[in-house]
Amino acid sequence: DSGVTQTPKHLITATGQRVTLRCSPRSGDLSVYWYQQSLDQGLQFLIQYYNGEERAKGNILERFSAQQFPDLHSELNLSSLELGDSALYFCASSVGFKDTQYFGPGTRLTVL
Amino acid sequence: AQSVTQPDIHITVSEGASLELRCNYSYGATPYLFWYVQSPGQGLQLLLKYFSGDTLVQGIKGFEAEFKRSQSSFNLRKPSVHWSDAAEYFCAVMNSGGYQKVTFGTGTKLQVIP
Numbered sequence: 001d002s003g004v005t006q007t008p009k010h011l012i013t014a015t016g017q018r019v020t021l022r023c024s025p026r027s028g029d030l031s032v033y034w035y036q037q038s039l040d041q042g043l044q045f046l047i048q049y050y051n052g053e054e055r056a057k058g059n060i061l062e063r064f065s066a067q068q069f070p071d072l073h074s075e076l077n078l079s080s081l082e083l084g085d086s087a088l089y090f091c092a093s094s095v096g097f098k099d100t101q102y103f104g105p106g107t108r109l110t111v112l
Numbered sequence: 113a114q115s116v117t118q119p120d121i122h123i124t125v126s127e128g129a130s131l132e133l134r135c136n137y138s139y140g141a142t143p144y145l146f147w148y149v150q151s152p153g154q155g156l157q158l159l160l161k162y163f164s165g166d167t168l169v170q171g172i173k174g175f176e177a178e179f180k181r182s183q184s185s186f187n188l189r190k191p192s193v194h195w196s197d198a199a200e201y202f203c204a205v206m207n208s209g210g211y212q213k214v215t216f217g218t219g220t221k222l223q224v225i226p
């Protein structure tokens with residue numbers, strides 16, 4: 001158990017819908033990262049937050065957004081969902097910028 | 113731009129045999145390097161990391177990796193594989209300057225046969 005929690009574990013929704021994925025980092029970690037893992041794209045870095053502020057952006061679509069709240073939990077919002085958005089979404093956390101990232105168990109999103 | 117190549121998509125070894133998983137990276141300076149393992153349906157678990165110092169890094173579960181700057185490689189090794197090591201292994205590189213960005217390789221799936 002990494003100490004990072006993600007909810008929900010599974011999510012099934014329809015195209016065009018909007019969903020929110022939630023992540024609680026390890027106690028004491030200020031950085032939160034979001035990743036997408038799919039069969040065709042592999043593991044892709046989406047976005048990083050540090051202490052409430054966006055710190056780095058990767059291959060995140062404009063339909064996706066994220067935020068980190070004062071209690072340091074983070075949410076990833078996915079809107080106008082397409083079939084291709086079906087994937088495992090991982091959250092990871094670390095103490096600071098260049099520290100080891102600890103991964104949560106992931107949220108499996110299925111878009112029908 | 114940084115990149116990671118894991119040339120072996122799938123590897124099969126016999127239980128008790130030695131293992132080496134290859135990883136090559138591309139990055140302008142000395143990177144931070146990681147190996148993660150992912151069991152089916154699970155998240156990623158850190159096996160080991162290299163930031164600086166001794167180029168031979170020891171990790172959990174009996175794994176080790178060696179950073180070779182001249183070859184831009186960070187290969188993962190284990191002297192004797194156990195059936196429970198069957199999983200997918202990811203090499204990752206993090207930029208050592210500026211803001212943090214992690215790039216993962218495409219993964220190597222390890223099958224262990226009795």
